[in-house]
Amino acid sequence: MPKQFIDFGAVKAAVSFQQVLDHYGFTAQMRGTRNGDGLEGPCPIHEGTSQDTFKVTLSKNCWFCHNSSCKCGGNHLDFVAKMENCNAHEAALKIDEWFNLGLAGKADSSPQRRDGAPKSSAPSAQQQPMPRQRFNGTSSPAAESKVAEEPQEEPGENVPLSFKLENLKTDHTYFTERGLTPETVAEFGLGFCAKGTMSGRIVIPIHNKAGELVGYGGRWPGQPPEERPKYKLPMGFKKSAEVFNLDRSQMEEKGLPLIVVEGFFDVIKLWQQGFHRVVSIMGSSLSPRQEELLAEASRERSGILLMFDEDEAGRAGREKALVRLARRMFVRVVPLPQEGAQPDHLTENELHALLD
Numbered sequence: 001m002p003k004q005f006i007d008f009g010a011v012k013a014a015v016s017f018q019q020v021l022d023h024y025g026f027t028a029q030m031r032g033t034r035n036g037d038g039l040e041g042p043c044p045i046h047e048g049t050s051q052d053t054f055k056v057t058l059s060k061n062c063w064f065c066h067n068s069s070c071k072c073g074g075n076h077l078d079f080v081a082k083m084e085n086c087n088a089h090e091a092a093l094k095i096d097e098w099f100n101l102g103l104a105g106k107a108d109s110s111p112q113r114r115d116g117a118p119k120s121s122a123p124s125a126q127q128q129p130m131p132r133q134r135f136n137g138t139s140s141p142a143a144e145s146k147v148a149e150e151p152q153e154e155p156g157e158n159v160p161l162s163f164k165l166e167n168l169k170t171d172h173t174y175f176t177e178r179g180l181t182p183e184t185v186a187e188f189g190l191g192f193c194a195k196g197t198m199s200g201r202i203v204i205p206i207h208n209k210a211g212e213l214v215g216y217g218g219r220w221p222g223q224p225p226e227e228r229p230k231y232k233l234p235m236g237f238k239k240s241a242e243v244f245n246l247d248r249s250q251m252e253e254k255g256l257p258l259i260v261v262e263g264f265f266d267v268i269k270l271w272q273q274g275f276h277r278v279v280s281i282m283g284s285s286l287s288p289r290q291e292e293l294l295a296e297a298s299r300e301r302s303g304i305l306l307m308f309d310e311d312e313a314g315r316a317g318r319e320k321a322l323v324r325l326a327r328r329m330f331v332r333v334v335p336l337p338q339e340g341a342q343p344d345h346l347t348e349n350e351l352h353a354l355l356d
């Protein structure tokens with residue numbers, strides 16, 4: 001059977017190395033360097049543990065492993081080929097399939113390409129020092145400007161995930177400790193994750209306003225060990241571009257106010273108590289994008305109720321959000337009864353007293 005044609009250049013242009021790393025769930029294990037353009041971490045190819053052998057330059061879609069067991073690098077096709085133990089052609093077909101590119105079997109459609117011929121990926125750099133230009137594939141002006149223009153071409157949206165975390169444990173004691181019922185756990189798709197970058201955490205699927213899965217929040221159940229944050233979001237995830245639970249809250253009755261809280265579990269707990277028109281800004285500071293999303297969402301509703309944590313950060317964030325939102329819609333602040341209170345700790349009766 002003849003090999004199915006696939007344009008390597010088009011595949012490389014369609015998917016960034018960051019997306020490939022996200023596909024494998026590696027990004028969160030890596031540390032940002034060089035003002036966000038670099039990543040370094042343990043090498044997934046030789047499965048090393050040293051934290052800085054595997055280095056990535058995001059703007060150039062290239063990587064290199066300095067460890068003697070690899071000593072190689074290349075572009076994202078080369079990376080997938082190493083990971084999958086296949087050749088670059090098979091790697092390109094895999095990427096096409098994972099990201100639903102529809103490029104397999106199609107002629108060259110990349111506007112950047114001038115020669116029109118399928119071009120093979122750069123050879124592996126095994127045992128060779130890597131000249132800087134190699135990473136671009138080509139140094140033509142078209143390719144250079146493509147790299148430079150990429151940020152403008154990409155509005156700051158989170159790309160819907162091409163995978164879903166599977167085999168989550170839904171009967172973890174953390175849920176009972178927080179007073180969540182199995183129905184609520186199922187409704188929000190929560191679960192304990194035992195593998196990958198969210199290993200050891202309760203994961204919370206985050207959807208965009210259209211209901212597409214764009215990321216997972218990870219909550220350490222209980223007090224995290226030293227140096228581990230209580231909450232973790234995937235590296236590169238644009239929290240400021242999403243309002244948690246906006247999609248689900250939009251399906252609720254219009255004409256009722258939208259309750260805005262800080263945390264994932266505030267939303268989940270209020271939802272369980274019967275307050276379904278509730279969203280979270282995943283923190284105490286409202287981003288301009290979130291402000292837009294809330295303005296849009298409250299258009300057919302009776303304004304917004306701000307129910308932030310009753311602590312210093314919560315009060316400061318609440319004041320700023322109030323000033324900005326009040327220019328555009330009806331906003332009411334709902335102070336909580338005592339210092340340190342959080343919406344998810346309130347009883348159903350307390351919530352009704354505050355919100356009805």
Ligand SMILES: [Zn+2]
Nearest residue numbers: 043046065070
């Ligand atoms: Zn390596």
